[in-house]
Amino acid sequence: MIQRPFFNFSKPRFDYELFTKALPQLVPVPQPKFVTLLIDSPLGNRDPKFIKVGDSVKTGQRLLLAENDTAAAVSTVTGKIDAFSEFAGNYGKMFTAITIAVSGSEETDDQFAQLGGDLSMADLSAFLSTAPGRPPFELLMDPEKTIETIVIYGGDTDVLIGTNQYALKTRTGELQKGISALKKASGIENVILAVPGESFQSYDAHFNADVRNVPAEYPYAGSQMILHHLLQKPAADGKAPEDHGVCFMRAEAVISIGRAVADKRIPLEKLVTIVAKNGEQKIVSAKIGTLMGDVLNAVNITVDDGDRIILGGPMTGFAIYTETHPIEPDTDAIMIQDASDISFSSDYPCINCGDCIRICPANISVNMLVRFLEAGQYDDAVNLYDLYSCVDCGLCSYVCVSRIPILQYIKLAKHELSRISEAEETNV
Amino acid sequence: MFKQKKFIVSHAPFWHIGSGIPERNYNMIIAALPAVLMGFTVFGIPAVGVIALSVAFAVLWELAVNYVSKRPYTVADGHAIYIGLIFGMVMPATVPWWLILVGTFLAIVIGKEIFGGIGSNPFNAVALAYAILLVSWGIHLDFNAKLANYTFDFPAAYPIAALQAFGPSATEPFSLLGMFMGQQVGGIGSVCGIAIVLGGVYLILRGFIRWEISVSFVVGVFVTAFLFNVYNPAVYGAPLFHLVTGYTLIGAFFLATDDGSSPVNFIPMLIYGALGGVLTVLIRNIGSYVDGVFFAILLINVVNPVLDKIRPKALGKVA
Numbered sequence: 001m002i003q004r005p006f007f008n009f010s011k012p013r014f015d016y017e018l019f020t021k022a023l024p025q026l027v028p029v030p031q032p033k034f035v036t037l038l039i040d041s042p043l044g045n046r047d048p049k050f051i052k053v054g055d056s057v058k059t060g061q062r063l064l065l066a067e068n069d070t071a072a073a074v075s076t077v078t079g080k081i082d083a084f085s086e087f088a089g090n091y092g093k094m095f096t097a098i099t100i101a102v103s104g105s106e107e108t109d110d111q112f113a114q115l116g117g118d119l120s121m122a123d124l125s126a127f128l129s130t131a132p133g134r135p136p137f138e139l140l141m142d143p144e145k146t147i148e149t150i151v152i153y154g155g156d157t158d159v160l161i162g163t164n165q166y167a168l169k170t171r172t173g174e175l176q177k178g179i180s181a182l183k184k185a186s187g188i189e190n191v192i193l194a195v196p197g198e199s200f201q202s203y204d205a206h207f208n209a210d211v212r213n214v215p216a217e218y219p220y221a222g223s224q225m226i227l228h229h230l231l232q233k234p235a236a237d238g239k240a241p242e243d244h245g246v247c248f249m250r251a252e253a254v255i256s257i258g259r260a261v262a263d264k265r266i267p268l269e270k271l272v273t274i275v276a277k278n279g280e281q282k283i284v285s286a287k288i289g290t291l292m293g294d295v296l297n298a299v300n301i302t303v304d305d306g307d308r309i310i311l312g313g314p315m316t317g318f319a320i321y322t323e324t325h326p327i328e329p330d331t332d333a334i335m336i337q338d339a340s341d342i343s344f345s346s347d348y349p350c351i352n353c354g355d356c357i358r359i360c361p362a363n364i365s366v367n368m369l370v371r372f373l374e375a376g377q378y379d380d381a382v383n384l385y386d387l388y389s390c391v392d393c394g395l396c397s398y399v400c401v402s403r404i405p406i407l408q409y410i411k412l413a414k415h416e417l418s419r420i421s422e423a424e425e426t427n428v
Numbered sequence: 429m430f431k432q433k434k435f436i437v438s439h440a441p442f443w444h445i446g447s448g449i450p451e452r453n454y455n456m457i458i459a460a461l462p463a464v465l466m467g468f469t470v471f472g473i474p475a476v477g478v479i480a481l482s483v484a485f486a487v488l489w490e491l492a493v494n495y496v497s498k499r500p501y502t503v504a505d506g507h508a509i510y511i512g513l514i515f516g517m518v519m520p521a522t523v524p525w526w527l528i529l530v531g532t533f534l535a536i537v538i539g540k541e542i543f544g545g546i547g548s549n550p551f552n553a554v555a556l557a558y559a560i561l562l563v564s565w566g567i568h569l570d571f572n573a574k575l576a577n578y579t580f581d582f583p584a585a586y587p588i589a590a591l592q593a594f595g596p597s598a599t600e601p602f603s604l605l606g607m608f609m610g611q612q613v614g615g616i617g618s619v620c621g622i623a624i625v626l627g628g629v630y631l632i633l634r635g636f637i638r639w640e641i642s643v644s645f646v647v648g649v650f651v652t653a654f655l656f657n658v659y660n661p662a663v664y665g666a667p668l669f670h671l672v673t674g675y676t677l678i679g680a681f682f683l684a685t686d687d688g689s690s691p692v693n694f695i696p697m698l699i700y701g702a703l704g705g706v707l708t709v710l711i712r713n714i715g716s717y718v719d720g721v722f723f724a725i726l727l728i729n730v731v732n733p734v735l736d737k738i739r740p741k742a743l744g745k746v747a
Contacts, residue, residue, distance in 0.1 A: 003446045008635025012445060228744050236744030308436045319437040335442070342436055343444035348505075351449060351547035354638065354692030362743035365736070367692055386742035394441035401447045402547070408439040 011359045012399070014218035014315075016155055017162040017273075017281070018197050023169060024162070026271075027284045029298040034082065035100050035289030036326040037063065037130075041071040042094040043086045055081045057100055060266045061109035062126065065096060073130050076268040076287040079103040090318065091415055097326070100289070113264040121185045128260055132270040132288065133164075133253030134329040139242045140186050148245040149231065150188055152179070152209065152254050155196035156332060157221050158313025161273045163332040164251045166283050168195070171255045178258030179208050193251075194230065196221055218315065219361055219393035223248045238388040238417065250330075270327055274299050275314075275335040277307075286327050292334065293323035306339035315394040348402040356396035356406065362389045366396045366406060373409040378417050387413060449546070453506030455636050459627035460513055460682060466610045466620035471521035471578070475616045479516040482528045486512025489536040497541075507546050511535050514554045514682055517617025518675060520574040527568050531557045550732075552686045555725040562722070571613050582611040587673040589718050591665045599669055608672045618678040621671075628681030637685040640697035645680035646671065648705020656713050664713050675721035676708065683721070689729040696735035704728045 004012075047066035057063065057075045064072050079102040087097040112127045125137035140147055152175075154168040168175065179191055191209040197216035212230055214221050220229065223241050226248075227233045233244050241248055252271060259267045272295065274282045286295050292309060296302070303309060303323065310317040311331055356366035364386045372381040381387040387410065394407040467475050490508035494501045502508075515535050519528065538560075539553030540546065562569050571586040578584065583601045590598045603611065610620030618624070631637040649670055656664035670676060675683075684690060684704050691700050704724045711720025 007633050224743070234744045234746055236742060303433065303435070305434050306436060308438070308442065310440075310442055312440075314443045315441040317440055317442065319435070319439075319442070321435055321437045323433065337436075337442060339436070342438075342442075343446070345438070348449060349545065349547045351452075351687045352690075352692060353452070353687050355447075355635075357692050363740040364742050365693070365739050368736075386745060389742035389744050391743065398441050398443055399445050399447070401449055401452060403444065403448065405439060407441060411439075 011355075014159045015216050016196050016218060016221060017160055017165060018155070018216060019162055019165055019169065020197075023166060024281060024283050026166075026170075027282055027299055029284050029286035029290055029295050031077070031102060031287070032290045032294040033102055034291065035077050035102065035287060036291060036324070037073040037075065037098050037100065037289045038087055038089075038095045038326065038328060039063065039065055039071050039073045039098065041065050041069055041096055043084060043096045045069055046084060046096065051081070053081050053083060057081060058107045058109040059268070060112060062111070063098060072126070073098065074127060074266055074268075075100060075109075076289050077102045078105065078107045108265070112260070112266050118184055119181060119261065124181075124185055124257065124260075127266055128256060130288065130329045131253070131256035131260065131267055132329055133167075133250040133256050135249060135253035135257060136247060139247050140188075142242070145242050146245055147186075147188060147242060147247045149190045149192060150182065150186070150247050150249060151192045151194055151223075151226060151230075152249050152251055153194050153214075153221060153226070154251040155194075155214070155216075155221055156273075156313070157219070157223075158316050158333070159218050160275050160279070160281065160335065161313045161333040162281060162283060163271045163273045165196070166273075167252045167255050167271055171258075174255045174258035174262065175251060176207060176258065177262055178254035178256070181257050181261045182254060183208070192230070194221070194226060219391055219395070222391045222393060224391040225361065236386065236389040238382070238414070250332075252332075270329065270331060272327060272331055273333040274301065275333060276301055277336050277338040277341070288327055288329055290327045291323065292320070292325045292327070295327060295334065296323070296336070301336055303336055304339070306342075308337040308339075308342055310335040310337065315398070316392065343403070345397075345405040345408075346403040348404070350404060351402055353401050355399040355401060359395045359399050361393060361395065362386070362391050364389055370396075370404060370406050370409060373406075373413050378413045381413055382417065387417075390414075449505045449507070452636055453510050455634060456631060456682075457506060457510050457513055459631045459636075460510075460517065460617065462623035462627055463617040463620050463678070464513065464517060466623045467517065467521075467616035467618075470580075470610055470619055471575075471616055475521040478519050478521055478523055478528065478616060479513065481525060482516035482519065482532055483509055483512035485529055485532040486515065486536050489533055490541065493537055493541040499545075502545060505546065507540075508536060511540065511553050514617075514678075515557060517678060517682075518554065518558055518615040520569060520571050521616055522574045522577075523568055527561060527565060531561050534560050547688045549686075549688045551729045552683050552689050552725050555683055555722045555729070558722045559726055562717070571615075575613055580611075580613070582606055584613060586613050586718070587669070588712060591669065591673075592712065592718055595663055596661065596665050596669075599665060602669075602673075604668055604672060612673065614673070615675065615678070618675050621677045624677040624681055628677075631681070631685075637681065638690070638692070638697055640694060641685050641690055641701040642680045644698045644701030645684050645705045646676075648702035649676055649680075649708055650705070652706045652709035653713075656709065670709060670712065674712070674719040679704070679708065679721035679725060683725050684728065689732060691732050691736040693736055693739045696732075696738050699738075700728050700732060700735055703731065 045065045061075045062072045079100045082101040083099040087095040193209040193211045194214045256267045269285045369385040397407045486508045534557035535553040539556040540549045608621040632639040650667045653667035653670040707724035708720045
């Protein structure tokens with residue numbers, strides 16, 4: 001964490017983790033006794049006749065809650081279903097958590113291996129939607145959206161995290177295969193590989209993609225920043241990138257596709273960057289569904305009462321409340337913060353010091369915006385003070401003298417506005 | 429027994445740069461202290477009494493407002509102390525106690541708290557209080573009258589008043605360097621230019637005030653005074669004289685830079701400061717008041733919200 005320097009000539013600056021010196025040693029997490037898989041479908045959808053506690057599960061088997069349910073998880077272990085439970089995600093979204101007790105012998109489900117020839121989007125989507133990196137097939141297959149460009153980002157979107165950078169540097173061949181398979185399946189020819197920093201020239205010739213350079217300074221790798229600076233699309237309309245015909249994918253997601261195609265086997269291991277209390281980074285490889293506690297044990301990190309466990313990085317991650325939270329396909333990092341390093345936000349008003357304005361990468365008048373947001377005047381915040389230009393980087397909250405939870409206000413406003421527009425669309 | 433560990437759960441970002449409002453205010457107080465101490469050496473014990481009383485009253489007024497409005501006590505953030513200190517710094521050393529009581533009431537309650545407290549004040553609290561006092565009890569703020577019983581080892585007339593009444597020829601006894609070093613009549617904390625500039629530079633270097641405002645204010649005063657001086661040197665004072673006398677420097681570094689009532693974007697800050705400097709000299713040279721700094725600052729406070737609409741285009745905005 002960068003503390004305020006005594007003299008304050010320039011604004012603070014964060015750079016992404018680039019592993020320019022040496023790549024860290026990969027630490028494998030041993031097979032856990034239990035894994036928990038999340039299915040993007042509420043528990044109420046479960047058909048008790050179709051899937052129940054005690055059912056045997058093979059590695060690589062698709063798990064559905066009911067025969068016709070679309071959301072699925074792919075089991076990463078062989079064992080027996082131990083429990084079903086409700087799982088509340090962000091913004092009140094409900095998932096179903098399936099806990100599987102791992103048995104000693106490993107049996108692989110061969111449904112995926114039996115798919116012959118070139119894989120179609122439907123095949124990829126059915127088996128690889130919860131693969132490491134979580135490839136966003138639902139966007140590519142959405143009939144209402146025309147995706148013209150796929151942007152693969154070969155870095156990570158938060159500081160201190162090295163997951164995708166590590167994947168890019170160590171699994172180049174699989175990335176290459178993944179890009180080819182993705183192009184073939186989706187029919188989208190315009191694939192951009194964005195790499196952070198000056199390292200892009202070394203990748204240029206190897207890939208069947210347009211390799212571009214993105215500044216290594218946070219938050220220039222955010223999807224809105226890339227949309228605006230790399231693709232020159234006006235991005236400030238509150239729409240998601242896919243509404244502009246752009247689909248963002250993690251490098252790790254494309255590598256998963258490449259591995260699946262090459263090995264005829266669904267990849268099960270997620271790369272995760274662990275940031276210890278002292279800031280030291282480790283890259284581990286853990287099966288999706290492994291519980292946080294097991295992952296932390298593997299790297300000898302203990303957490304105590306009052307600490308904070310963050311999924312993701314220090315600027316944009318989210319804190320979890322239990323060590324039994326599983327590794328999800330898009331869990332790029334786990335960061336542990338010591339109780340003494342935690343700073344709290346306050347309810348002081350804005351004093352108009354302007355630090356947020358000087359650091360905002362999107363040139364927003366944050367001081368005015370936050371006044372409208374505090375008052376709940378979201379429409380004015382959008383129309384007068386550029387709410388939708390915000391790239392959610394959190395730098396304003398980071399520098400705020402009054403310690404106002406600005407990013408929280410912004411996310412709440414965007415969430416409320418999206419709820420309003422959803423309600424309006426369905427009421428027509 | 430299974431024991432669930434309790435973790436801290438909150439929203440991103442999980443880092444903070446570590447700055448805070450109390451740190452900011454106490455640093456501003458530290459920056460103002462050299463000028464206050466120089467005032468003590470010039471005016472002696474009465475000045476100590478004025479500063480002590482105005483800080484104490486300011487804190488008490490803020491406590492009273494917090495109590496009456498049933499809001500959290502905000503005295504510890506140092507802002508009331510800071511306002512009290514700056515208010516004392518612009519007073520003559522012999523000002524009556526009740527004027528300090530009324531003045532701090534105007535600054536803390538009318539200038540700041542009724543608008544919602546720190547950061548919400550549309551006007552600089554001290555400038556507002558001083559302007560009201562000047563209009564109501566101007567005689568008590570007249571330095572020539574209030575400091576008549578002092579004997580100084582430098583010309584014992586208020587330099588700007590001398591300039592305004594008798595023209596530049598009357599300012600010959602005053603030494604520019606001497607006035608800059610504190611050899612002049614004026615407010616307790618506003619006589620010693622060098623101490624104020626040192627404090628201001630400290631605040632700028634540490635990022636607690638915005639240099640654009642201070643610099644453009646000083647430039648505004650200098651350029652306007654220079655133009656007047658060139659136009660008619662027999663009537664209008666020299667630019668450097670305007671810089672080191674009256675409230676120019678305390679205005680540039682401690683009043684105009686007040687967070688709540690000043691703009692934050694780059695170009696508006698330059699316009700805001702320069703406008704303040706221009707108005708200061710206009711009021712001094714062709715207005716009826718002796719010193720124009722406080723009225724100039726109140727006027728630029730009024731245009732601040734309009735100025736701050738000049739801002740860079742946000743990401744992805746075309747219009």
